[in-house]
Amino acid sequence: MTEHTTVIVVGAGVAGLTLGNMLQRNNIDCIILERRSREYVEQRQRAGTVDTRGVRMFREWGLGQMVDAGGHPEVEGGFFIDGHAMPIEVDDDNESIFIPQQTLVHQLTDRFLEGGGDLRYEIDITLENLEKPLVRYQDTVIAGDYLAGCDGDRGVTRASVPEGALTRYSREYPYSWVSALAAVPARTSGMGIHERGLAGLIPRGTENSRLYLQCPVGDTPDDWPDERIWSEIEARFGTAVATGPIIDKQIVPLRSVVHEPMSHERLYLLGDAAHIVPPMSAKGIHLALFDAETFARGVIRQVREGDGSLLEQYSQTCLHHVWNYQAFAAWITDLMHDAGDPSYTGEFRKQTARAELQRQFESEAANRVFSELTSGVM
Template sequence: MTETTKVVIIGAGVAGLTLGNLLLRHGIGCVILERRSREYVERRQRAGTIDSRGVRLFREWGLDEVLAGEPIAEVEGGFWIDGEELPIEFDGDDNSDSVFCPQQVLVHNLTEVFLRDGGDLRYEVADISVDPENGVVRYRDTTIIGEYLAGCDGDRGVSRASIPAGVLTRYSHEYGYAWLSVLAEVPAHSSGMAIHSRGLAGLIPRGPGNSRIYLQCPLDDTVEEWTDERIWSELEARFGKPLTAGRILEKQLVPLRSVVYEPMSYGRLYLLGDAAHIVPPMSAKGINLALNDAEVFAHALIHDPSELANYSETCLRHIWNYQAFAAWITDVMHNAGDSSYEGEFRKQIARAELARQFSSPAASRLFGELTAGVN
């Protein structure tokens, strides 16, 4: 069976679903293909803060309803340095433009709106192959020809892999350490980051009953080394206070890195979100970069398709700005604790930078957002 459509979107994450909704609302035909099941996609728990640019996007495009998150109890946020709490306090108006909405909630809401409005979303589409030069996507016995292809299927997806070798330039930076990322059944009563000589730690709400735990660790650590008991013990040591323990649901090691691919298009294929760039989770900006890519692509296609010739250049200006911030905040937060990575001099410089930042109301707002929005 052969089909035709204006845009074939590969991947039903934040980038793909946002793009699909923007196009659908302006009468542009599209099909979203997702290799996983709907249940799997809607259970992935990641970043929880949509910054002011993302909030503005949804409001201006008439999609305010997708920002309705799960109700959670009032969360007390703060930072701890060597066991001493530095609470985050903000003026109510300062932080009003960002919204806490766990990724699984945003994905669910975007999916519901897309399907309600008549969108074509296909799950469990196995064995996808992409021909970017001719705009052809194949799976099983189906061939879809699109005038444009949007690769929104992440860092390990088929979209970027379909681009011939030598076309893309890969820029990357490895930070030299990893995070143990843990999902635990812990009510979201508190949220914060701890800087300690043993390494960075984080406890971030992911809904009313779950929280994310982050523990900085060496790159050569293994998940097996991190027993449940060790996780809770290490978290308490770095925060310097007793914490409520809960059932551990999942664990994974995440090496911290920054990656950018250039250009972000080839033939009829355009890359969006993690398919084109990765920022370290410390920055809490991955979801917001994906939203910006989707808006740039949709705006060009709706108003003047010739603007897609500048898609990569337009997106990359924004991406490199966010990468600069991500590298800065990642280095400062990690260097301020564990001196074994960059040395005692860099540790003292990082602590001086933190002290300067905490004296600024704008910085307090930034650090407050980080306590809720780390990826």
């Protein structure tokens, strides 16, 4: 027998679960299929910032509880250049929150299931006929009117698009990050720019901290023993930090990627399946939420009014937004890294980058544009 649903959603990350909740609240049936186990998905440690646009979006869709609980604990934050704290004024209209991605995923999952949603884990699928989407796994066949590919950069959905139908644009950055998870509460949070390189220290719940350190491409975790990580964090921030056991470390390459178009026949790509931004920008969740909302509005209008115009414009609408934030992500990534260690791009670029940074503190116009982009409302 063949099951039928309006939307087959592949992937139970932020994009897929947000989409599922939006459709559910509008009485449009969907099935979410996830290759991994629920335990794996909800324990996967990833950064998470829901900016002002995202917070307002959740509340507009009646999902405000997703962001009203689970944010980071209050800690002293700062922005440091060569150990000197820089003044940061937070816009009164800024509603952005930090929330670990796994916490957001857990809350979205609970909400979807409590509403009677159909969410299936450990499902290894094959896709057939993207013009009339058909999904197979084991002895099950699911037909859908639309297929939402929310399964990330290495997922099966984008890989099912015929060769040549999509164009990939990408940029690899000339440095990487050491990313370490430490079993110690963060008493300080923020970013440090130093001639030794960039550093980041971010809370992960009440008990853990995430540490970031700029490093050369080609470094391995073995090049970064725990003692070196803590030493570099303190040196680059110029202040003592609470130390503790490091329970995970990895090297993260930085890259920007966009696939055009973001749809093919009745397959629509959302989130990392369509684009990737470097983590410095904190815009991965922002773009995933924008895609989910844009696609949800298109499906709702099609089902309710028989008007497919929003779905037809999905790729164009999203790409206009994606490229705007890719430009921001590339700019802030270059700026924050170039202003530190001159061995990557030279002393001249270091000085011009620092002048650009200083402008953000001294110019109301520059700060206004920066604030609109960081809050996601531009």
